[in-house]
Amino acid sequence: MNIVVMVVAVLLSLAALGTIYRIAKGPSLLDRVIAADVLLAIFGAALATEMALNQHLGNMALLVVLTVIGFVGSVTVARFAVHRKEDG
Known part of the structure; x- marks a missing residue:
């Protein structure tokens, strides 16, 4: 069980690091919001x-x-993005 816990902890940590990187460097606001949802x-x-x-x-x-x-x-x-796309 300890090995499984360690593997899960490493995978979740790597996923969180990748997500935090996307929040910091995301090219658009929508990318950052999606990354925040993934982090949650x-x-x-x-x-x-x-x-x-x-x-x-x-x-x-x-x-x-x-x-x-x-x-x-x-x-x-998603609703905000749809309304904004219709306006522009």
């Missing part, structure tokens, strides 16, 4: 991994809130 999903995966490792559900409410925030943020940005 990575945090959710890390929370779920921690809960599975320690066999508890203490952070379930936080995981649900993160998921809802990510969904609402993505839908809001």
